[in-house]
Amino acid sequence: MPLIFISSESKNSRRQLAEDLAKKLGYGCLCREDLIEEATKAGIPVGKLEVAMIKSPAMSERLARQKERYIAFITAALCERAMEGNFVYHGRAGHLLLQGISHIIKVRLVVTQETRIAEAMTQLKLGRDKAVGYVKDVDEDIERWVRYFYGVNRDKPGQYDVAVNLENMSLSNASAMLCYMAELPDFRPTPASLRALENRSLEARARKKLALDPQTENTDLKVRAENGVVTVTYMPRQPGVAQIIPEVLAGLAGCKEVMCTMATTNILWVQEKFDPHCEAFHQLNQIAQRWDAAIELVRFTVPPDLENVFGGTYVEVDQSAEQALAGTSNQFTAEPPKAEYNGGIEDDVESDKVKDVGGVSDTIQELVNIGRSGGAHTIRGNFHTLLSVIRGDVKYSLIVLGDLFLSKSHETQVRLTRELGGYLAERVGVPVITSDELQKKYLVGKKQFLKMLLYSAAVAALYLVIFFAQGPLLPFLGDTEHMQQRIIRMVAIFLFIPVVAYLYGTVTSLFLKFLKFE
Amino acid sequence: MTAKLNVIIIDDEPIVGKRLKPALDKIGCDVEFFTNPLEAVARLEEKEFNIVVADIRMEGMDGIELLERVQAKYPRTKVIMITGYATLEMAREAQAKGAFDFIAKPFKPADLREIIAKAAESLGVSDIR
Numbered sequence: 001m002p003l004i005f006i007s008s009e010s011k012n013s014r015r016q017l018a019e020d021l022a023k024k025l026g027y028g029c030l031c032r033e034d035l036i037e038e039a040t041k042a043g044i045p046v047g048k049l050e051v052a053m054i055k056s057p058a059m060s061e062r063l064a065r066q067k068e069r070y071i072a073f074i075t076a077a078l079c080e081r082a083m084e085g086n087f088v089y090h091g092r093a094g095h096l097l098l099q100g101i102s103h104i105i106k107v108r109l110v111v112t113q114e115t116r117i118a119e120a121m122t123q124l125k126l127g128r129d130k131a132v133g134y135v136k137d138v139d140e141d142i143e144r145w146v147r148y149f150y151g152v153n154r155d156k157p158g159q160y161d162v163a164v165n166l167e168n169m170s171l172s173n174a175s176a177m178l179c180y181m182a183e184l185p186d187f188r189p190t191p192a193s194l195r196a197l198e199n200r201s202l203e204a205r206a207r208k209k210l211a212l213d214p215q216t217e218n219t220d221l222k223v224r225a226e227n228g229v230v231t232v233t234y235m236p237r238q239p240g241v242a243q244i245i246p247e248v249l250a251g252l253a254g255c256k257e258v259m260c261t262m263a264t265t266n267i268l269w270v271q272e273k274f275d276p277h278c279e280a281f282h283q284l285n286q287i288a289q290r291w292d293a294a295i296e297l298v299r300f301t302v303p304p305d306l307e308n309v310f311g312g313t314y315v316e317v318d319q320s321a322e323q324a325l326a327g328t329s330n331q332f333t334a335e336p337p338k339a340e341y342n343g344g345i346e347d348d349v350e351s352d353k354v355k356d357v358g359g360v361s362d363t364i365q366e367l368v369n370i371g372r373s374g375g376a377h378t379i380r381g382n383f384h385t386l387l388s389v390i391r392g393d394v395k396y397s398l399i400v401l402g403d404l405f406l407s408k409s410h411e412t413q414v415r416l417t418r419e420l421g422g423y424l425a426e427r428v429g430v431p432v433i434t435s436d437e438l439q440k441k442y443l444v445g446k447k448q449f450l451k452m453l454l455y456s457a458a459v460a461a462l463y464l465v466i467f468f469a470q471g472p473l474l475p476f477l478g479d480t481e482h483m484q485q486r487i488i489r490m491v492a493i494f495l496f497i498p499v500v501a502y503l504y505g506t507v508t509s510l511f512l513k514f515l516k517f518e
Numbered sequence: 519m520t521a522k523l524n525v526i527i528i529d530d531e532p533i534v535g536k537r538l539k540p541a542l543d544k545i546g547c548d549v550e551f552f553t554n555p556l557e558a559v560a561r562l563e564e565k566e567f568n569i570v571v572a573d574i575r576m577e578g579m580d581g582i583e584l585l586e587r588v589q590a591k592y593p594r595t596k597v598i599m600i601t602g603y604a605t606l607e608m609a610r611e612a613q614a615k616g617a618f619d620f621i622a623k624p625f626k627p628a629d630l631r632e633i634i635a636k637a638a639e640s641l642g643v644s645d646i647r
Contacts, residue, residue: 011607033605040603047604047622054609054620124611125586134614141606343533344602344623348541 001025002187003082004178005098006090007154008109009142012119013166017109018090020175025088025182030081032074032091039073042212046070053145054137064369065218067149071097072207079201092142095159096150101196103189105181108163109174115166161187199225202254206230213248216241220373228256235294235374236266236394265293266374266394270300270386270420271402271435274359276366280402280435285372287442293397294374295367298389299358301380302416304407383423390428399424402435444513452510459503522548523643524565525634528558528584529573529600538571541627542634555579559587566592569618569637571630574601574608582612589616596637598630 004021008014015031022029036046045066052063075097081087082098095106113135120131146154157163162181164174181187203225210216210223210232219241222233230249234241242260249258267288274297275281288295360376367373377389390396401421405413421432433441440448466473479485525547527538535551542549550567552558555576562570570588574581585597599612602623609620618640619633 036605037603045602045622045624047602048624050606051604051609051620051622053606124614126614130614134610137610137613138607141610145606341533342537342624343529343531344600344625345534345537346624346626348626348628 001027001086002103002105002182002189003086004088004105004107004182005094006088006107006109007093007095007160008090008111009092009139010109010111010116010119012123013111013115013171014090014109017164017171017175017178018088020171021178022088024175024179025086028081028085028087030078030087030089032089032094035074035077035091038077039070042073044069044073050145053141053148064365065220067369068207069211069217071149072204072211075200076204076208079197079204082197083201093146093150093154096146096152098197098200101200102193103187103197105162105178105187106160107178108157108160110163110165110167112167195227198254199227202228202230202252206232206249206252206255209252210245210248215244216248220368220371221245222371225255228254229259230255230257231259231261233261236262236391265291265397266296267291267293268296268298268374268390268396268399269402269435270298270399270404272299272301272358272404272406274299274363274402276359276363280400280438281363281366283435283438283443284400285370287398287438288372291397293372295372296374296394297360297363297367297376298386299360299376299378300386300404301358302382302405302407303380383420386420387424387427390424396428396430399428399430399432400435400438401432442513444510448510448513452507452514455503455507455510459500459507462500462503522546523569523634523638523641524567525549525569525571526558526561526567527551527571528555528576528581529553529571530555530576531573534573534600538627538630541631545631545634547634555581555584559584562588562591567595568641568643569634570595570597572597572599574599574612575603582608582615585612585615585617594641596641598633598637600625600630 004018004025004027006014006018006021011033018029018031021027040046045063049063049066049070078089078094078097095104095108098104116135117128117131120126120134121128124131124134126134143154146152152159162178164177166174169177203223206225207221207223210219210221219238220235221241224231224233230252232245232249234245239262242262245260246258249255267284269280269284284295287293358378360378364373364376379385379389399421401417403413404420405416408416417434421434425432439445476485477489479489523546525542527535527542527549529535529551530553532553535553539549539551547569550561552561555572556578558572559579570584572581572584581599581601585599588595588597596618597616599609599617599620600623601608601620604620604622609622612620618637621629621633
């Protein structure tokens with residue numbers, strides 16, 4: 001028999017439906033509220049995550065990691081219960097936690113606004129106006145929460161197996177219908193779906209263990225599990241964590257082997273001022289996703305009085321703040337001391353708020369949110385200083401130069417950026433481009449699509465001409481008697497072949513980019 | 519208004535008062551702390567406080583009920599809710615019932631001081647340090 005996950009904004013209705021359904025099917029019943037209580041007791045500040053949705057949708061980097069811990073904890077709890085037996089789960093967006101398992105029926109329960117307003121009026125003892133405001137606010141908060149936690153719109157119908165609207169259907173009939181649905185062969189467990197659940201369970205338990213262990217809680221790890229083998233991918237800026245991961249996962253039930261791999265590559269983004277909402281950030285994120293790369297930020301400024309931008313002894317590197325922020329470290333050898341119980345009142349720390357000069361903190365937070373943070377540095381100096389922070393043990397695949405030398409004139413900015421590009425390309429040995437070139441070189445948009453169409457038409461026209469004009473062409477190519485004809489033919493071929501090669505090469509390159517194949 | 523800001527903190531964990539009281543004394547607040555909400559209600563019957571800081575989950579009386587009582591008796595008093603088990607719904611309920619603000623644990627005393635300063639400003643008290 002399948003598991004049933006009910007999602008709804010109305011806590012009351014989902015609870016009633018889930019309890020009735022569980023009773024009819026002889027299942028256990030589990031709700032989100034129980035799981036978040038467990039998570040809070042385990043030290044995950046769920047309340048802070050919830051309130052952050054109301055107060056500040058742009059979460060701090062610290063909360064972004066807590067979000068990962070929360071998801072790991074809840075997923076593991078659901079998997080553990082799923083391995084023990086069948087149950088009906090009801091919550092806000094449980095259907096997004098265990099996706100891809102065919103013996104889970106994902107139900108969207110729709111309750112009318114009027115019903116919810118009436119519930120708020122009676123249960124919370126609110127007047128009508130306040131109840132209307134309450135329902136509207138909670139709806140918007142949940143919408144934001146689902147989008148932030150899972151990156152999806154909760155109303156997208158493809159996420160659910162069935163949507164039940166209670167406007168014209170009683171809860172009891174809705175429950176009877178779902179009981180019938182649970183009997184359908186389509187939702188019966190299969191060997192493949194059970195194996196998928198086992199894999200998800202192992203993966204979730206490994207993620208939970210890593211997220212709750214003080215030695216690995218501040219690292220950015222990606223976990224996958226298949227047939228008892230747990231593969232953990234860590235970021236290049238945290239190489240020391242590779243030694244700790246197997247120790248943390250030791251004794252994990254069902255885990256036969258732990259494999260640690262470093263994320264394949266880093267993209268280095270050098271700029272004076274960062275903004276997580278700019279176009280270059282969006283483009284770099286797309287490229288990083290395609291390459292499975294992390295993005296490392298370098299905020300680079302040149303002192304106005306600096307005479308030699310290429311070399312010399314000028315060194316001013318301030319990595320500490322951003323490194324702390326981005327969890328950059330190779331040292332993962334000692335277990336941090338356990339803090340005394342403080343009743344949820346932490347110590348005031350003066351230096352807790354990192355001064356966000358140049359938008360580095362905001363950008364790193366956004367990168368941590370999307371799991372692409374490669375760390376950050378702030379450097380003031382010359383080209384040599386910049387080169388000194390580029391680590392030899394990290395594999396870079398691209399260096400992107402954004403807006404630099406902002407205190408100089410436009411012409412000087414362009415010249416110095418070009419010179420810096422040449423300097424880095426020669427010494428680091430990876431492609432160096434400016435952020436303006438990202439779209440052209442690595443991404444495809446409308447412009448590229450039109451270009452591909454135009455060039456394809458030109459290539460097709462050329463081949464059609466050759467196909468239909470073979471009568472006059474062959475005598476032209478075959479005439480060996482006249483020297484003048486020979487020279488004209490040679491010149492024609494000399495000009496024609498590069499044109500065809502250029503057109504054909506451009507079409508092929510754009511086509512491969514569309515297929516995301518490079 | 520130049521009088522000291524009267525603050526009552528109600529949380530069933532003594533450690534909360536131990537940590538918050540000195541942090542608020544420091545900025546010139548006159549702070550009383552209660553672990554028993556019923557005793558706090560009795561104290562509130564005797565004296566009007568400028569600011570009430572109350573935990574939501576407590577034995578005997580929850581923070582929302584306390585909020586309703588304070589709102590009914592002293593509409594000018596600013597109530598700040600604190601809890602370790604916050605949900606969106608709970609925070610919105612407190613807001614709909616007139617809570618001045620809502621803080622989820624864990625938090626730093628500085629976070630509460632910031633909210634208290636805002637509450638003091640709305641009460642016309644400006645000598646908060």
